[in-house]
Amino acid sequence: MANLVLQHIEKIYDGNVKAVHDFNLDVKDGELIVLVGPSGCGKSTTLRMVAGLEDISAGHLILDGRDITQTPAKDRDMAMVFQNYALYGHMTIYENMAFSLTLRGEDPNVIHKKVLAAADILNLTTQLNKKPNQLSGGQRQRVAMGRTIVRTPKVFLFDEPLSNLDAKLRGSTRREILLLHKRLNATMLYVTHDQTEALTLADRIVCMSMGHVQQVGTPLELYDHPANVFVASFIGLPPMNLFDVTVKGDHLEGKGFKVPLDEKQQKTLKSYVNKEIILGVRPENLVEGTDIPVKVTSNENLGMNTLVHGHISDGNKTFDRITCKLRGWCNYKPGDIAKVSINRMHFFDKETTNSIFGEDK
Amino acid sequence: MKKETDPKTAVDRMRYTKNKFSSNMAILAILFNVFYFVNIYRSDVSNYYYNILIGGSIVFNLLYLLAAFLCSEEVKQYNERYCWVLLVLGIIQFIRIFIIPARAHSAYVVIANVERQVMYDKQFFTCIFYLVVSGVCAVLGALKGIKLSRTLKAYEATLGEEKRRD
Numbered sequence: 001m002a003n004l005v006l007q008h009i010e011k012i013y014d015g016n017v018k019a020v021h022d023f024n025l026d027v028k029d030g031e032l033i034v035l036v037g038p039s040g041c042g043k044s045t046t047l048r049m050v051a052g053l054e055d056i057s058a059g060h061l062i063l064d065g066r067d068i069t070q071t072p073a074k075d076r077d078m079a080m081v082f083q084n085y086a087l088y089g090h091m092t093i094y095e096n097m098a099f100s101l102t103l104r105g106e107d108p109n110v111i112h113k114k115v116l117a118a119a120d121i122l123n124l125t126t127q128l129n130k131k132p133n134q135l136s137g138g139q140r141q142r143v144a145m146g147r148t149i150v151r152t153p154k155v156f157l158f159d160e161p162l163s164n165l166d167a168k169l170r171g172s173t174r175r176e177i178l179l180l181h182k183r184l185n186a187t188m189l190y191v192t193h194d195q196t197e198a199l200t201l202a203d204r205i206v207c208m209s210m211g212h213v214q215q216v217g218t219p220l221e222l223y224d225h226p227a228n229v230f231v232a233s234f235i236g237l238p239p240m241n242l243f244d245v246t247v248k249g250d251h252l253e254g255k256g257f258k259v260p261l262d263e264k265q266q267k268t269l270k271s272y273v274n275k276e277i278i279l280g281v282r283p284e285n286l287v288e289g290t291d292i293p294v295k296v297t298s299n300e301n302l303g304m305n306t307l308v309h310g311h312i313s314d315g316n317k318t319f320d321r322i323t324c325k326l327r328g329w330c331n332y333k334p335g336d337i338a339k340v341s342i343n344r345m346h347f348f349d350k351e352t353t354n355s356i357f358g359e360d361k
Numbered sequence: 362m363k364k365e366t367d368p369k370t371a372v373d374r375m376r377y378t379k380n381k382f383s384s385n386m387a388i389l390a391i392l393f394n395v396f397y398f399v400n401i402y403r404s405d406v407s408n409y410y411y412n413i414l415i416g417g418s419i420v421f422n423l424l425y426l427l428a429a430f431l432c433s434e435e436v437k438q439y440n441e442r443y444c445w446v447l448l449v450l451g452i453i454q455f456i457r458i459f460i461i462p463a464r465a466h467s468a469y470v471v472i473a474n475v476e477r478q479v480m481y482d483k484q485f486f487t488c489i490f491y492l493v494v495s496g497v498c499a500v501l502g503a504l505k506g507i508k509l510s511r512t513l514k515a516y517e518a519t520l521g522e523e524k525r526r527d
Contacts, residue, residue, distance in 0.1 A: 094377035109370040128377050
């Protein structure tokens with residue numbers, strides 16, 4: 001049970017290279033926070049600073065009201081799960097899980113009870129006498145988690161724990177982590193570049209780019225109300241379609257298409273009349289209709305839906321790329337013209353790239 | 362490390378932990394056997410040892426090292442059969458006192474018309490010390506191993522099939 005506060009945390013490497021800029025976050029007790037972003041955005045660096053594996057260049061890290069900015073990693077009462085498991089190959093699973101407690105000099109009987117309890121939670125009871133190389137990737141990752149559980153730390157830290165697993169195993173291990181979080185009700189910080197993991201696991205997501213926090217919110221907030229173009233394009237699969245459009249009072253005019261605006265939208269965009277903005281449309285918010293002609297380049301049937309890729313076209317010329325996620329089974333061939341309409345739009349200021357208003361319609 | 366208090370947990374723990382005591386005792390038995398082996402032929406008494414005994418002794422030492430090492434690995438896994446083998450190896454160490462050291466200690470050879478004792482007291486007692494320590498280590502490891510193996514076996518018999526040690 002722990003409350004973790006990151007106050008104005010910064011990481012500056014030699015040569016004045018700033019990896020993390022003014023990171024602020026209040027992690028509530030029992031909350032699972034996912035740091036998500038592309039490679040190099042500073043999410044792992046932030047996690048490592050929290051763990052004590054990297055020095056904090058500026059700011060304060062507070063755990064349960066105690067400033068632990070300068071506290072060594074071993075005294076922070078946090079446990080970390082790494083991408084590569086970091087298990088000892090010559091030890092059995094039992095010994096791996098018991099190792100940190102043995103080093104602490106705890107009573108062997110107490111260690112035994114803790115290891116068995118953790119193994120029970122993680123379904124590893126029958127594997128305890130095996131060596132790590134006898135287990136699958138998913139089982140190994142569960143052992144790595146078990147090793148942290150036995151320590152009963154205040155905060156669990158996960159650094160891309162599922163990246164080494166294949167897609168199927170990733171899904172099942174993800175569900176196990178979620179169940180584990182519910183069962184332990186522990187404070188967890190989880191780093192991933194996979195937005196599916198972020199959306200399915202997180203109580204709140206911290207979306208990062210180039211060392212800056214772009215948005216903090218629940219998965220639904222980030223999906224429905226992206227704060228800026230980066231978040232809009234990063235969260236959601238396939239990513240959001242973005243078009244440069246001009247506001248023309250009662251409609252938007254883009255290259256090769258026009259979209260009508262209702263009264264509420266017109267009110268929102270009142271100060272942008274005759275100005276360019278960015279229109280964001282999620283592929284799943286496009287339906288077969290009449291507003292936008294799309295010259296199809298490929299048609300991917302997914303069963304329940306069909307992904308139609310193409311370019312907006314006025315019949316002669318083709319313009320911006322567009323991806324539509326249409327309901328049902330479609331059979332468009334390359335060169336066909338599919339007409340679609342928008343049932344939900346996001347607007348972004350072209351200069352700042354910030355959201356003008358999360359959603360309209 | 363704090364003292365264990367719950368005997369049932371201590372026994373259950375054996376399902377996942379190794380019998381390091383017996384294993385380490387077997388390793389110590391090997392170590393002191395090596396000391397003995399290195400010490401026994403240190404001699405300036407001409408050709409006393411140059412008979413079939415020396416060949417047999419070398420071969421026996423090699424076999425002893427191999428067997429004791431095998432025992433150290435198996436007793437670690439609570440294998441009772443190898444505990445008995447280790448016990449026999451320990452007893453053999455005591456018997457060996459009477460094969461080479463005792464005979465050499467009581468034997469005399471004539472070198473340059475002077476009668477000399479083959480093994481002086483110092484070397485004799487050093488050899489005995491090494492053999493006794495080696496034997497005691499092996500016997501202790503074996504006895505503890507037998508006790509633990511039986512305890513674990515009895516405990517596992519009370520568990521369901523799926524819970525036994527794999």
